[in-house]
Amino acid sequence: xxxxxxxxxxxxxxxxxxxxxxxxxxxxxxxxxxxxxxxxxxxxxxxxxxxxxxxxxxxxxxxxxxxxxxxxxxxxxxxxxxxxxxxxxxxxxxxxxxxxxxxxxxxxxxxxxxxxxxxxxxxxxxxxxxxxxxxxxxxxxxxxxxxxxxxxxxxxxxxxxxxxxxxxxxxxxxxxxxxxxxxxxxxxxxxxxxxxxxxxxxxxxxxxxxxxxxxxxxxxxxxxxxxxxxxxxxxxxxxxxxxxxxxxxxxxxxxxxxxxxxxxxxxxxxxxxxxxxxxxxxxxxxxxxxxxxxxxxxxxxxxxxxxxxxxxxxxxxxxxxxxxxxxxxxxxxxxxxxxxxxxxxxxxxxxxxxxxxxxxxxxxxxxxxxxxxxxxxxxxxxxxxxxxxxxxxxxx
DNA sequence: GAAACTATCATGACCACACGTCGTT
DNA sequence: CTAACGACGTGTGGTCATGATAGTT
Numbered sequence: 001x002x003x004x005x006x007x008x009x010x011x012x013x014x015x016x017x018x019x020x021x022x023x024x025x026x027x028x029x030x031x032x033x034x035x036x037x038x039x040x041x042x043x044x045x046x047x048x049x050x051x052x053x054x055x056x057x058x059x060x061x062x063x064x065x066x067x068x069x070x071x072x073x074x075x076x077x078x079x080x081x082x083x084x085x086x087x088x089x090x091x092x093x094x095x096x097x098x099x100x101x102x103x104x105x106x107x108x109x110x111x112x113x114x115x116x117x118x119x120x121x122x123x124x125x126x127x128x129x130x131x132x133x134x135x136x137x138x139x140x141x142x143x144x145x146x147x148x149x150x151x152x153x154x155x156x157x158x159x160x161x162x163x164x165x166x167x168x169x170x171x172x173x174x175x176x177x178x179x180x181x182x183x184x185x186x187x188x189x190x191x192x193x194x195x196x197x198x199x200x201x202x203x204x205x206x207x208x209x210x211x212x213x214x215x216x217x218x219x220x221x222x223x224x225x226x227x228x229x230x231x232x233x234x235x236x237x238x239x240x241x242x243x244x245x246x247x248x249x250x251x252x253x254x255x256x257x258x259x260x261x262x263x264x265x266x267x268x269x270x271x272x273x274x275x276x277x278x279x280x281x282x283x284x285x286x287x288x289x290x291x292x293x294x295x296x297x298x299x300x301x302x303x304x305x306x307x308x309x310x311x312x313x314x315x316x317x318x319x320x321x322x323x324x325x326x327x328x329x330x331x332x333x334x335x336x337x338x339x340x341x342x343x344x345x346x347x348x349x350x351x352x353x354x355x356x357x358x359x360x361x362x363x364x365x366x367x368x369x370x371x372x373x374x375x376x377x378x379x380x381x382x383x384x385x386x387x388x389x390x391x392x393x394x395x396x
Numbered sequence: 397g398a399a400a401c402t403a404t405c406a407t408g409a410c411c412a413c414a415c416g417t418c419g420t421t
Numbered sequence: 422c423t424a425a426c427g428a429c430g431t432g433t434g435g436t437c438a439t440g441a442t443a444g445t446t
Contacts, residue, residue: 349432355414356433364436365411 024074028053036065037076044068066111079108087111 024044026032032046038054040063045053054060067077069089077087093108347353360367 347433349415352414352431352433354433356412356435359412359434361435362411364434365409366413366434368412 024068034068037068038063038065039076040064077111080111 024034026034026046026049027043028045028049032048034044035047036050037044038050041053045065050065054063054065067087069075069077069092070087075089075091078090079093080087088108356366360369
């Protein structure tokens, strides 16, 4: 009873999710959970159907789609919560982020519509449009039979999606092989640009290594469009990787391998340790701890100027010796964990909180209770129990 | 432009003690 | 096998010290 009253920080997302596996199935195949909502078709589509339908022709590929809300999985997502790394519809966004003051401070950005081929080019177009896909991952080649201005926008947009890290591209246009210069790989933020995620996303790292020298683009678009790319990657980590494998030319795959090798070398050189996809902070983690996030992850202190905050976190050990299956499983676990992670402080033992709040302090530190104080406190707690009915604190 | 200084912000440490967990009897 | 007991570790919040950053001079 008492514990439940205090466990208000539990995310509404989990509550909603607990209702079932998925709430809405694909309008086309009716056998898979929907992943995107196509505005043009007014249809909810799974990843496979979306790829099939919107890769059918160029017109279809221009359909604007948005991700389905990750919480209710019933409505198109309207906002991307950066703190939760979740796409949410308006309703869920309101519910979740009005739960408590901390949640209300989450930074959310409007979901940007998706267009183009999300899952690589259609097979029929691969041969003729290799260059276009190398540059953009989506359909970005010049279209001579349609508006040129529109093409330019598409090209810039698609190109930007491949830029995981604007800084990286900004610095590396002349860098032909990232494995040739490990320091540069690290120093330009290749691995950890901006926010360092406690759940290091290897997929993102790997997938970002492909287009190193295949194109240059207008860097002024990077900042605004970076978030859109992140949105895509948040949704299609592993699948996107496989799709990339389908859609990119062998040169890129080679570069991905080079990047992985470089990563391994760099990590070993720097004492990096990443153990099997989960980063240990030397804290015991029980099943109850899933929702507990160390305060250190709630905010991110920026690294000193001109430096890359590679090692601000715990020691991590990179390992690239996973089998494909093992690695995929780990990545899936990571993504599931990332979805369910909570940034709010969760009170596991409300009784301890209650005691802590009533405990005498000296300059904020707990102080020893005098006999009188203990007696008064005892009386207070006793009366509280009889009045409110509090007493036994359920264990978890 | 560089250096020095101040203001602001973020984060970890500290404290006592009730409670949870585990091993032993 | 179960219950009782003891030892030990954990978790809790307010304040302060410290370090980093931003802004100003």
